[in-house]
């Protein structure tokens with residue numbers, strides 16, 4: 001079984017995240033970059049399958065800037081067998097459509113039985129790339145899975161929508177995405193970090209993947225940001241220390257504000 | 261006015277989902293709303309009158325034996341077919357799990373650009389402009405897509421409905437999807453609705469509890485205050501991870517984003533990822549033992565104190581006022 005895990009580099013959610021007012025793009029230089037936590041959980045799904053199924057091959061794949069190298073190395077240190085980095089200046093500012101096209105081409109070149117992604121990134125938060133990739137590849141997708149059960153020829157799981165939970169399955173090859181309901185990822189250990197240095201690490205340009213941006217992205221409606229405005233920061237209001245009557249004081253505050 | 265397709269979500273018992281009113285209102289802002297509904301044969305006609313009341317000028321009933329058994333494929337096929345017959349200016353779906361899946365596949369299939377999680381829509385000449393609230397409301401961003409049509413997923417409940425009622429023109433089409441490239445729905449395990457409380461999304465008041473509540477039993481204090489205020493119940497990720505409450509209650513970066521009139525945070529430190537889901541609330545109240553908790557930086561009314569003494573007193577005060 002060959003499992004490819006899609007990972008994305010995002011600004012650390014613990015820091016302040018900013019947008020470039022001119023382009024509306026995320027200011028990636030302005031904050032620390034990390035692998036999105038949800039993608040580490042996706043990798044954990046693959047690695048735990050590998051733990052119990054010898055002969056499983058796990059590939060981490062990312063499209064992004066030079067900085068992605070660090071994240072992919074971490075994936076290798078955690079236990080992935082190889083890494084693929086789609087890196088091309090033409091992809092700067094790529095929207096979801098371009099991203100999906102590039103990832104689909106990269107997946108075609110790596111080959112796979114199962115693709116696992118995080119359900120939505122903490123920066124874009126679109127949650128659409130996995131299904132777009134599946135459509136490009138003509139495969140079934142199951143997104144937002146809260147449990148995953150991989151077997152030799154199919155993948156099954158449950159997903160919760162706003163109104164209920166569905167039990168679903170798809171034949172392999174397929175594309176899935178997972179939610180935070182799945183376990184946190186393991187930490188890389190020393191042996192993993194050392195062996196990561198020797199693992200295959202492929203950097204592929206669009207040309208290497210057989211994509212001519214002028215052709216492949218022609219006619220793909222592209223989203224553009226017109227304007228980005230920062231909301232004024234919230235400020236602290238009244239703060240009191242409870243001296244035995246804070247509950248009553250809070251009730252007074254709510255009444256005064258017509259909140260009760 | 262150009263046709264605007266709106267994919268209507270139907271629950272497993274065949275009812276229109278709550279998102280319908282808001283989605284048709286969004287469509288009405290930029291054109292003539294066409295409701296596209298996928299149901300099993302015969303099940304759609306019962307929905308037509310209500311769709312009209314909610315603003316649909318046209319209704320396309322796509323009937324498929326595979327509705328409810330193939331995961332989103334019938335919906336994608338129904339919209340793709342409606343795009344070719346109705347030449348819409350835009351296609352709207354709810355920014356739900358299904359809505360995003362459909363938008364994603366349709367976008368690739370018809371080569372249309374995607375605008376995700378719009379909180380408002382307007383037309384400027386031939387351009388459709390979407391507004392987004394980014395990084396938990398820290399930024400407001402306006403975007404559009406080059407080329408037509410565009411596909412927009414609209415945040416649940418962000419645009420208030422209903423639009424003006426209409427008597428819709430109805431078209432019925434029958435649909436068979438290629439099952440080979442689709443996931444299969446084996447079973448629908450519906451959420452057991454045990455509460456009469458308002459839902460979190462779109463609630464005007466929210467009371468959330470964090471790790472500070474200590475245990476699932478003690479989390480009942482959050483429920484009690486929520487009921488006294490007529491509020492929805494929310495939680496921090498730490499409270500969800502600790503099993504105090506289900507994941508659907510999580511507020512924040514990777515949970516639900518709420519924007520209520522009143523948000524009460526109990527025993528929540530106010531981590532940046534939690535604030536990302538609630539900082540646009542009109543009024544924020546926080547109760548926390550730790551005077552330095554970051555939640556106080558954004559609270560309109562903060563109490564440094566123990567939730568287990570302050571909250572019961574607050575509930576008693578609310579209840580005694582109610583009796584007056």
Ligand SMILES: Cc1cc2nc3c(=O)[nH]c(=O)nc-3n(C[C@H](O)[C@H](O)[C@H](O)COP(=O)(O)OP(=O)(O)OC[C@H]3O[C@@H](n4cnc5c(N)ncnc54)[C@H](O)[C@@H]3O)c2cc1C
Nearest residue numbers: 470471472496497498512513514515527528529534549567
């Ligand atoms: C990628 C990512 C995504 C995340 N997404 C989310 C998200 O969507 N939502 C979210 O909430 N978090 C999210 N987090 C987690 C976040 O970083 C925090 O860990 C979490 O919000 C902490 O929850 P908490 O405030 O309940 O717990 P803590 O930080 O442990 O705070 C508990 C608070 O309770 C107070 N307390 C204890 N006892 C009492 C008492 N008796 N009375 C009054 N106060 C008391 C303490 O003083 C403390 O401030 C995310 C993290 C990451 C990395």
